[in-house]
Amino acid sequence: MAQVTITINDQKLTVPAGVTILEAAEHAGIHIPTLCHIKDIDPRANCRMCVVEVEKFRTFQPACATKVTEGMVIHTDTPAVWKARKLNLELILSHHAVECHHCMRIGSSRCDDLDPYFCEMCFFCDCVKDGFCELQALAREYKVDLLPFEIEDHDHELDISSGVIIRNPNKCVKCKRCVDICNEVQTVHNLCTMNRGTDTKVVPELGKPMGESNCVKCGRCVDVCPTGAIFALEHKDEVIYHAHKYETTSIAQVSEDLLPELSRLFKMNEQAKLGTVVSGLHKIGFDYVVTDKAAKAVKAQKEEQILEEYLTSEKKEPLMMTDSIAVRNFVRQNFPEMEERICFYSSAQKLYGEMAVKKILADGASRKNIFVLNATSKVESAAEALEDENINCVVNARELYRIFLRTGVNLKKRPSEYSETLMDKLPKVKFVFEDSEWSLAKEIKVKEIRWKKEKLLCAEAVNLGQVRILLEQIRNGDCTYDILRFHA
Amino acid sequence: MALETRVALRNAGKINPHSIDYYIAAGGYQALQMARKMDKKELIDKLEQNGKLRGRGGAGFNTGLKWSGAYNVDSEVKYVVCNADEGEPGTYKDRTIMENDPHTVLEGVLICAYAISAKECYIYCRGEYENCIALLREAIYAAEGKGITEGVKVWVHSGAGSYVCGEETALLNSLEGKRAEPRLKPPFPTIAGFKGKPTVVNNVETFATVPVILANGPEWFANLGSEKYPGTKIFSLSGDVVNKGCFELQTNATLRDVVIGCGGGVPNGRKLKAVQLGGSSCGYLTPKQLDTPVDFESMRKAGASLGSGATLVIDDSHNMLDMLVKIADFFNHESCGKCNPCREGTHQVSRIIHRLAEGQGTRKDMDMLRKLSEMMTMSCFCPLGQGATTAIISAMDLFPEDFEARLSKEEV
Numbered sequence: 066m067a068q069v070t071i072t073i074n075d076q077k078l079t080v081p082a083g084v085t086i087l088e089a090a091e092h093a094g095i096h097i098p099t100l101c102h103i104k105d106i107d108p109r110a111n112c113r114m115c116v117v118e119v120e121k122f123r124t125f126q127p128a129c130a131t132k133v134t135e136g137m138v139i140h141t142d143t144p145a146v147w148k149a150r151k152l153n154l155e156l157i158l159s160h161h162a163v164e165c166h167h168c169m170r171i172g173s174s175r176c177d178d179l180d181p182y183f184c185e186m187c188f189f190c191d192c193v194k195d196g197f198c199e200l201q202a203l204a205r206e207y208k209v210d211l212l213p214f215e216i217e218d219h220d221h222e223l224d225i226s227s228g229v230i231i232r233n234p235n236k237c238v239k240c241k242r243c244v245d246i247c248n249e250v251q252t253v254h255n256l257c258t259m260n261r262g263t264d265t266k267v268v269p270e271l272g273k274p275m276g277e278s279n280c281v282k283c284g285r286c287v288d289v290c291p292t293g294a295i296f297a298l299e300h301k302d303e304v305i306y307h308a309h310k311y312e313t314t315s316i317a318q319v320s321e322d323l324l325p326e327l328s329r330l331f332k333m334n335e336q337a338k339l340g341t342v343v344s345g346l347h348k349i350g351f352d353y354v355v356t357d358k359a360a361k362a363v364k365a366q367k368e369e370q371i372l373e374e375y376l377t378s379e380k381k382e383p384l385m386m387t388d389s390i391a392v393r394n395f396v397r398q399n400f401p402e403m404e405e406r407i408c409f410y411s412s413a414q415k416l417y418g419e420m421a422v423k424k425i426l427a428d429g430a431s432r433k434n435i436f437v438l439n440a441t442s443k444v445e446s447a448a449e450a451l452e453d454e455n456i457n458c459v460v461n462a463r464e465l466y467r468i469f470l471r472t473g474v475n476l477k478k479r480p481s482e483y484s485e486t487l488m489d490k491l492p493k494v495k496f497v498f499e500d501s502e503w504s505l506a507k508e509i510k511v512k513e514i515r516w517k518k519e520k521l522l523c524a525e526a527v528n529l530g531q532v533r534i535l536l537e538q539i540r541n542g543d544c545t546y547d548i549l550r551f552h553a
Numbered sequence: 554m555a556l557e558t559r560v561a562l563r564n565a566g567k568i569n570p571h572s573i574d575y576y577i578a579a580g581g582y583q584a585l586q587m588a589r590k591m592d593k594k595e596l597i598d599k600l601e602q603n604g605k606l607r608g609r610g611g612a613g614f615n616t617g618l619k620w621s622g623a624y625n626v627d628s629e630v631k632y633v634v635c636n637a638d639e640g641e642p643g644t645y646k647d648r649t650i651m652e653n654d655p656h657t658v659l660e661g662v663l664i665c666a667y668a669i670s671a672k673e674c675y676i677y678c679r680g681e682y683e684n685c686i687a688l689l690r691e692a693i694y695a696a697e698g699k700g701i702t703e704g705v706k707v708w709v710h711s712g713a714g715s716y717v718c719g720e721e722t723a724l725l726n727s728l729e730g731k732r733a734e735p736r737l738k739p740p741f742p743t744i745a746g747f748k749g750k751p752t753v754v755n756n757v758e759t760f761a762t763v764p765v766i767l768a769n770g771p772e773w774f775a776n777l778g779s780e781k782y783p784g785t786k787i788f789s790l791s792g793d794v795v796n797k798g799c800f801e802l803q804t805n806a807t808l809r810d811v812v813i814g815c816g817g818g819v820p821n822g823r824k825l826k827a828v829q830l831g832g833s834s835c836g837y838l839t840p841k842q843l844d845t846p847v848d849f850e851s852m853r854k855a856g857a858s859l860g861s862g863a864t865l866v867i868d869d870s871h872n873m874l875d876m877l878v879k880i881a882d883f884f885n886h887e888s889c890g891k892c893n894p895c896r897e898g899t900h901q902v903s904r905i906i907h908r909l910a911e912g913q914g915t916r917k918d919m920d921m922l923r924k925l926s927e928m929m930t931m932s933c934f935c936p937l938g939q940g941a942t943t944a945i946i947s948a949m950d951l952f953p954e955d956f957e958a959r960l961s962k963e964e965v
Contacts, residue, residue, distance in 0.1 A: 108737070109737075109891075110737060110892070110934060111891055111892050111893065111934075112892070112893050113892050113893050113894050113932045113933070113934070114893075116931070116932050124930070124931050124932070124933075124939065125931045125932050130737050132739075145931070148924075148927075148928070149894075149927075149928045149931055149932050152924060152925065152928045153893055153894055153928065153932060156893060156894065156897035156898055156901060157893055157897060159897065159901070160897055213921060214901050214904075215904065238893070239890065239893070239896065258732060258890070260890070261715070261887075261888065261889050261890045262885060262886060262887070262888040262889070262890050262896060262899065262900070263885070263888075263890070263896060263897065263899075263900040264890070265890030265896060
């Protein structure tokens, strides 16, 4: 690939032609702040936080969208650029309901530490993203204190209609990441922009409440929101209450996918062991803490059954299988005629709920005194729990972190405990299918799997956009795969 | 009027806009026929190098260069879009052209379609101009009836009341049925415009000028007006001036010719205070600058800009703050909401200006205006935000006494 030579902050760099200034700078370890940018999605250049000075240009250029050219001279951190970014932040914050401990009253911009423990002590500030918020981090970085503008009224109502994905338009900074994810990647086409100028707002289709909209509850908007404008309903108080209550038999399931984020939040040098989380949950009063091994094994067993049934049946079309509730919602909305042809089976969470309740009931507890918690980072699981009578609630890593903070559990100091499983003996399964992570990828992953002498071509859709492509192929009759697995 | 040289407005008032026969009798569609006999490349070169025609919408980009951009792209489908979304306050030149001579616009569009081999053309007309839309549709129908279009389809598309649609990429988004927000450039529309295909977007006045250039020869046109910005420019006069209306002058005329010569100066014996040339996003000129030539470069040198040619004449009975309130409110209303600095910036600017105009403002507010302006000019996504504070800063520099007079008395 052709290379170009550019200069960033007096540093000569040789980078491939066609990369953006942001990519080039990142590669050289030069930090440029961003707020609306999502890696691997076409840049929108909405937030103007990444503006840099490029010589020979009349105005500042957005680093996320400007491609490097030969001989380009870029300054990322001049006083003028710094001033523009700071004023930009002040403008954004004047239209943002600041409810975190970036407290305008005490001038906390002088405090570099973003940990939310102040907040947990006084319980005065109340934002789910406190400590994790990109806007808050930027405000610290740019020493934003007293706002030079009148603060706007925050008179939007919280949209809690969906029961799991909560919208707080007062905190929206209109970066439109969620809109991009919803439309470009997931192709759900629910979130969109309404009105113009300062009245601009991000709303579900036609301005309906989330619960009545086309939302399929995949939760990907929650994952990308830089502030607390879209978040998953929290259950901190409920969890602590039930864990403490003697009458309640409480059970929690923990899985490995929490560990990277928990370790980061606890500022641990190496990844926390699952055993320490188990021990932490025991300490705050959970009677049983189990790993997801049993549920996963039973799920894999089901998958094998489905595969077996498919292979012995008359194969008219590829096997379409999914355990995702968001995919089910997506199919109902966009491909209603396909719903019956797709094999929906229980997710690991659902199986866990069934097994957990059965186990505790067998010990002689009454159903109303059982509290079943699943700790996982997937918003989709939280959405599923709404419909699942066995699961009381789902918490993610951040929530678990805040629960631990509030109850004085320090993961660094917890011993690693042996974690139980829900079954005495796990069933023997082969795990034909591997777990897939959600990604922005456009290209669909195809793998060949072997099952009892048969070779099968398996396509894994890792986002709803890919699900749409595969289902359209099925509809047109030009699908060449044997098995289609859908994830949202 | 002797001062005037009518090129784009050559038929205004002389022919019946409803009748294609009048237009043809006045020499209409001859340029199109001439063009169709010419080599496409040669035609574009003539415009670019000999005619030196530059866009009349406000940015002053060489029209031929733009066309050659689209011409050079290898694509089966190309589009021509005429920007008739005349949203700049105080500008009504495109309306005057379309109301008086819709066929000249159509002819210009068809010449461009031939030059770049486009089969489909759109005229994106401001929604409020119902009359123009009807006239244009009538003209297209008549031209199709006479076989003049030769299979090229021309549609008139009505805008929906958004100022930012004057920006070509926002216009294209709107035309595609999307939210009217400007797009990232590059790619420029000549490479990837309407529906991702090469598209030439030009102003009504530009298209109306093209047939004349071809009919009279590009050299004739290049000799009109100033050297770097040859030809004529239409000025739409409004405000405190005796003769309000559109006047077309050669670009080597001075602002005095426009305001005093054509406009007849300020009425009621009052004194001229300022002239705002180009529209709301342009700076003010003082009576001392009346001898500045009205071409693109001279205006830029004088710290103002030619813009769309809107000429707002202001007499000494006004405090500039009263003008600025309108301007600030206008931009606050018209910001599309895409980028932060414009969306929130225009809002805060409007608040501060209101405060100042109502006598509640302080010096701190004025400093903040400068800070905001500096940042918005440098950081905003499109020219709307970048130019939203130009008039305010210009007024602060030129007429500080207006601001002083209204400062809050309670200031410590």
